[in-house]
Amino acid sequence: MELEGKNAIVTGSTSGIGLGMAEALAQAGCNIMLNGLGDADEIEETRAKLADETQRNVLFSPANMLEPEQIAEMVATARSELGSVDILVNNAGIQHVAPVEEFPVAKWDAIIGINLSAAFHGIRAAVPHMKNQGSGRIVNLASAHALVASPFKCAYVAAKHGLAGLTKTVALEVAEHHITVNAICPGYVLTPLVEGQIPDTARSRGISEEEVKRDVLLAAQPTKEFVTIEQIGALAVFLCGDAAASITGAILPVDGGWTAQ
């Protein structure tokens, strides 16, 4: 298997894209440390199912991405329990939509904390270890919003642009240690988070759910199709493999042509 025996942390992997990347990495041979929020029984079910299906060692860290010490502890635990940290995927993220003058300060702080600063804390904790072992892969889940803006998403767009800057800077710092750092920038992906918004938007605009998908969510996405979780998972696996050793500091759109416009 392509990534046989590698050990990977995927933050925010109790649902959506993070879980999809964890599944893809485990199917490619990685042991996994899952992380995220949610119901403890459901998380244990997810963990046990992934371990059972892939016959990999799958652990869970409850680290809150707003707490730097818990992030460092998550990396230390992955090292001691899995044996190393070969791959760090910074994926946890939240969103809030409001005009800038009404944007709740607490939401700004949380979005910058989870979507940007958590990646810094994870990288800061993992890089010394990756340098020691002379290899590593860091994948940051950014967004098309790392490259272009949309109104009413000031904190999210600022955090994702910041994550692109962090990606490029760290890539330069660690390049000679055979560690790569890249950002994946999806357009709209049909995760539970996005799916949950469709009925409400349909009701509030008086249009059908199909119209919400095509004319609202996919208005900027020329393919008029959602990016799939599987496509993001496959790219994450590729970036973590040997064939991607020369791809570093890259900000990679996976957005159906959105940012080509």
Ligand code: NAD
């Ligand atoms: P999601 O809501 O399904 O998953 C988010 C994950 O982050 C969950 O596991 C959640 O528990 C975790 N999380 C949230 N706050 C946390 C905290 N304080 N500590 C630890 N974990 C926390 O969302 P998703 O759509 O799968 O998004 C995953 C990433 O992909 C995010 O960074 C998001 O910005 C990015 N993204 C999503 C889309 C999309 O269309 N869905 C598009 C581009 C980028």
